[in-house]
Amino acid sequence: MFEYQSMMGELLNMEVVSSPTYDWSSAASSAIMMAVRITGRNEVLISSNISRERLSHMKNFTKGRASLKTLKYNPDGTLSLEDLQNKISSDTAAVYFENPTFFGCFETQGKEIADIAHKAGALVVVGVDPSSLGIVKPPIEYGADIVCGDAQPLGNAMNYGGGACGFIASQDEERFVSEYPTLLVSIVKGENDEHWAFGECTHERTSYVKRGESPDFIGTSSWLNAITSAVYLSLMGPAGMKELGEGILRRTAYTIKKLASIEGLRVPVFSGPHFKEFIVNFDATGKTVAEINKKLLSYGIFGGKDLSRDYPELGQSAQYCVTEVHTLDDINQLVSALKEVLA
Numbered sequence: 001m002f003e004y005q006s007m008m009g010e011l012l013n014m015e016v017v018s019s020p021t022y023d024w025s026s027a028a029s030s031a032i033m034m035a036v037r038i039t040g041r042n043e044v045l046i047s048s049n050i051s052r053e054r055l056s057h058m059k060n061f062t063k064g065r066a067s068l069k070t071l072k073y074n075p076d077g078t079l080s081l082e083d084l085q086n087k088i089s090s091d092t093a094a095v096y097f098e099n100p101t102f103f104g105c106f107e108t109q110g111k112e113i114a115d116i117a118h119k120a121g122a123l124v125v126v127g128v129d130p131s132s133l134g135i136v137k138p139p140i141e142y143g144a145d146i147v148c149g150d151a152q153p154l155g156n157a158m159n160y161g162g163g164a165c166g167f168i169a170s171q172d173e174e175r176f177v178s179e180y181p182t183l184l185v186s187i188v189k190g191e192n193d194e195h196w197a198f199g200e201c202t203h204e205r206t207s208y209v210k211r212g213e214s215p216d217f218i219g220t221s222s223w224l225n226a227i228t229s230a231v232y233l234s235l236m237g238p239a240g241m242k243e244l245g246e247g248i249l250r251r252t253a254y255t256i257k258k259l260a261s262i263e264g265l266r267v268p269v270f271s272g273p274h275f276k277e278f279i280v281n282f283d284a285t286g287k288t289v290a291e292i293n294k295k296l297l298s299y300g301i302f303g304g305k306d307l308s309r310d311y312p313e314l315g316q317s318a319q320y321c322v323t324e325v326h327t328l329d330d331i332n333q334l335v336s337a338l339k340e341v342l343a
Helices: 002-012 024-039 052-062 081-087 110-119 207-213 223-260 289-299 328-342
Strands: 043-047 067-071 092-099 123-128 146-150 166-170 185-189 196-200 277-281 317-321
Touching: 002 166, 002 185, 002 223, 024 043, 024 052, 024 092, 024 123, 024 146, 024 166, 043 052, 052 067, 067 081, 081 110, 092 110, 110 123, 223 277, 223 328, 289 317, 289 328
Parallel strands: 043 067, 043 092, 092 123, 123 146
Antiparallel strands: 146 166, 185 196, 277 317
């Protein structure tokens, strides 16, 4: 577990990484509550370009303890700085956004967001896909105080529980460490330089000691998935993570280009480079996402996630995703099937 935390820390350029939470949503909810306790404030501003499932989890988790307000997003999918300026106040404990966003586009205003938040005395919490960090800067380099996410992409196959493995990370400062709800594994020298001891540290801050008096707690955690991620990171190394990120970027760009050539499709809906996810709009086809996805099943393809209910402003749009597991044949098969379904 110490090696997992160490390699995640190197990838994130952070000094402290939690033992695993259940998933990203669990980590994000605990991370914003850390900010609430650290600042003594109870308002959290959250970018609305995150998944509705995660936002729902945050609202349930913080109910009665924090007030969550959403921020608008720009036509290009990034957070609205104007809305952030209008809503941030002396009551704001944290600003939460994700990079890449739920829409798959990169948030290019990280430093501007952090500057606005810090000027108001708020902390910055950033959710990140760790498989992107071989090609883009880690959040700390544009002002993040707490970083969270899911290590599922790092070698954990999808399965019945999702293969999830949430993490929280920060610098080694007492104000952050004292508010971690998770177990932390540390290392210390023994009687001489040849001896090392590993063990759980600052145990007294956790619910294992505080029990019912604890301000936060971790229920289900994913230790085996964390070990899998440690093995994955040790085998990949910095060069492997860079290759991974570049490969995903190329696959995503290729898929977008091929789908954009199909008459009636608007793709991507948001401008700029995309990583894994991108949004496809079907309004001009006269068909709904539900209809298209039902027909795609006959080709052995699960269509994109239907966003028409959660994001009605996007019309008949779906979120598609391409990762390192998809081959050129897979992508071309999707393009061919969509052409036939829309004919």
